Amino acid sequence: MIKIEAVVRPERVNPVVDALLEVGCGGYHVANVTGKGTQQGVEVFTGRGATTTIRAALPKSVITTVVRASLKDVVVNAIIEAAKSGEEGQIGDGKIFISPITEVIRVRTGERDDAAL
Amino acid sequence: MDSGSIAWMLAASALVLFMTPGLAFFYGGLVRGKNAVSTVMYSFAAMGVVSVVWVLWGYSLAFGGAGDFIGNFAYLGLKGVSSTGNDIHGAAVPDMLVAIFQMMFAIITPALITGAFAERFKFKTYLIFLVLWVTFVYAPIAHWVWGNGGWLLDLGTLDFAGGTVVHINAGIAAIAAAYLVGKRRNVDRGVEPHNVPFVIIGAAILWFGWFGFNAGSGLAADGIAINAFLVTNTAAAASMVVWLILGNIHTGKMSAVGAATGVVAGLVAITPASGYVGPMGSVAIGIGAGVLTFYAVRFRYKFGFDDALEVMAVHGIGGIWGALATGIFAVGGIGLIDGSARVLGYNAIAVVATIGYSFIVTFVILKILDVIPGLGLRAEDVEEDGGLDIALHGERAYVGDGAD
Numbered sequence: 001m002i003k004i005e006a007v008v009r010p011e012r013v014n015p016v017v018d019a020l021l022e023v024g025c026g027g028y029h030v031a032n033v034t035g036k037g038t039q040q041g042v043e044v045f046t047g048r049g050a051t052t053t054i055r056a057a058l059p060k061s062v063i064t065t066v067v068r069a070s071l072k073d074v075v076v077n078a079i080i081e082a083a084k085s086g087e088e089g090q091i092g093d094g095k096i097f098i099s100p101i102t103e104v105i106r107v108r109t110g111e112r113d114d115a116a117l
Numbered sequence: 118m119d120s121g122s123i124a125w126m127l128a129a130s131a132l133v134l135f136m137t138p139g140l141a142f143f144y145g146g147l148v149r150g151k152n153a154v155s156t157v158m159y160s161f162a163a164m165g166v167v168s169v170v171w172v173l174w175g176y177s178l179a180f181g182g183a184g185d186f187i188g189n190f191a192y193l194g195l196k197g198v199s200s201t202g203n204d205i206h207g208a209a210v211p212d213m214l215v216a217i218f219q220m221m222f223a224i225i226t227p228a229l230i231t232g233a234f235a236e237r238f239k240f241k242t243y244l245i246f247l248v249l250w251v252t253f254v255y256a257p258i259a260h261w262v263w264g265n266g267g268w269l270l271d272l273g274t275l276d277f278a279g280g281t282v283v284h285i286n287a288g289i290a291a292i293a294a295a296y297l298v299g300k301r302r303n304v305d306r307g308v309e310p311h312n313v314p315f316v317i318i319g320a321a322i323l324w325f326g327w328f329g330f331n332a333g334s335g336l337a338a339d340g341i342a343i344n345a346f347l348v349t350n351t352a353a354a355a356s357m358v359v360w361l362i363l364g365n366i367h368t369g370k371m372s373a374v375g376a377a378t379g380v381v382a383g384l385v386a387i388t389p390a391s392g393y394v395g396p397m398g399s400v401a402i403g404i405g406a407g408v409l410t411f412y413a414v415r416f417r418y419k420f421g422f423d424d425a426l427e428v429m430a431v432h433g434i435g436g437i438w439g440a441l442a443t444g445i446f447a448v449g450g451i452g453l454i455d456g457s458a459r460v461l462g463y464n465a466i467a468v469v470a471t472i473g474y475s476f477i478v479t480f481v482i483l484k485i486l487d488v489i490p491g492l493g494l495r496a497e498d499v500e501e502d503g504g505l506d507i508a509l510h511g512e513r514a515y516v517g518d519g520a521d
Contacts, residue, residue: 010503011502045510
């Protein structure tokens with residue numbers, strides 16, 4: 001089992017979770033975060049008199065899902081396709097992190113691992 | 118001049134102005150958080166732009182001279198509009214006070230339209246739209262119904278506080294705007310109002326301000342104002358109860374957004390009637406408004422037409438019902454129940470004329486703005502996806518992090 005964490009643009013959350021469900025993920029969770037990657041910050045007004053500043057920490061969303069290892073490529077491709085801006089993509093489209101999971105337990109039934117996904 | 122009436126009309130004008138920030142919160146709570154600043158600014162900006170237009174030429178176009186269809190340029194810059202006497206309106210308060218009161222109506226009417234194109238309309242284009250719409254749509258229709266020599270006034274149309282001029286007018290303009298700007302992206306998924314207490318605050322401020330709107334429209338502190346105050350409150354209340362009950366019948370739950378929408382619908386419907394109907398008439402108008410607007414909203418959903426915040430269903434349908442209901446429930450030998458069908462007929466003519474004129478001229482104005490290079494109606498897709506707040510205003514409603 002693997003955990004796939006995708007950091008994406010907040011406006012891409014809907015397309016990404018639709019794509020996840022389509023390729024057979026059993027579930028996911030979403031957290032809204034702010035942070036800094038390669039992308040430049042966003043310019044915001046900070047005071048009266050049109051003072052602006054660049055806020056380095058940008059709003060992003062992290063979508064986390066745990067799936068069977070065999071689903072890795074299809075899930076990753078689905079996320080990339082749904083999260084990319086246009087054909088070429090743009091800086092700020094996000095990043096995907098994959099890590100192993102040693103155990104999964106369903107609270108209600110006590111089922112373990114693949115049966116609990 | 119009657120100093121009591123002057124005092125009341127100054128206060129009533131301030132009440133009506135306060136409705137526009139109320140509308141800002143009502144609409145602001147209904148949209149997604151990424152468009153909260155943008156939606157609030159549509160209403161707030163109308164207070165700036167329309168106030169200036171009104172003083173420069175808006176008032177004169179609406180109330181100058183005695184033409185059938187439009188005013189003239191006699192009062193440009195409010196020149197010659199007296200703050201001590203009344204030569205223009207024949208009211209118990211000075212002309213300048215009527216001009217102030219009417220200015221607040223001109224501000225909120227185009228702000229109402231913004232519900233139709235919220236979450237996707239370009240802000241700069243909107244500011245130009247405000248100028249053109251108040252000049253070419255609002256001022257003429259205000260003249261028809263309230264100006265000296267206006268053809269609907271002479272015909273015998275009764276619109277006490279602006280059901281036709283404000284609400285039907287805005288509702289129909291909303292259809293033209295929603296059609297031309299098109300559907301929001303990804304809207305079929307459904308849009309959850311991002312802040313329900315904002316919606317309630319907004320509806321409550323509108324309700325409060327509406328006492329100035331309706332009880333001020335007699336331009337005097339008298340028995341008509343007292344009656345208008347009572348029927349305004351009653352119709353709003355009755356319509357709220359209807360929305361709660363119908364919502365419960367269809368979903369098993371009683372929605373707060375539904376209650377707020379019902380209140381606005383009841384207020385819209387009582388507006389043209391508030392000087393002419395009694396307490397029981399206002400109960401009937403409120404119930405009718407609740408039922409009609411509730412099903413109008415449901416129909417709009419099935420239809421898939423993206424009038425984002427239900428301007429047509431609430432203000433258009435509620436306004437049309439109010440105009441016709443004035444002809445039905447008006448007391449003193451005026452309404453259908455009291456023995457005369459004449460006002461019902463006159464008001465039906467006013468409804469049809471307003472629908473036709475408002476739709477066509479709004480459509481033409483927006484079409485022109487759409488093709489002018491550098492303007493255009495609709496924000497870019499990427500701006501819409503990320504939210505208009507950052508894209509067009511450089512500000513956010515909610516800054517959830519402590520990072521800098």
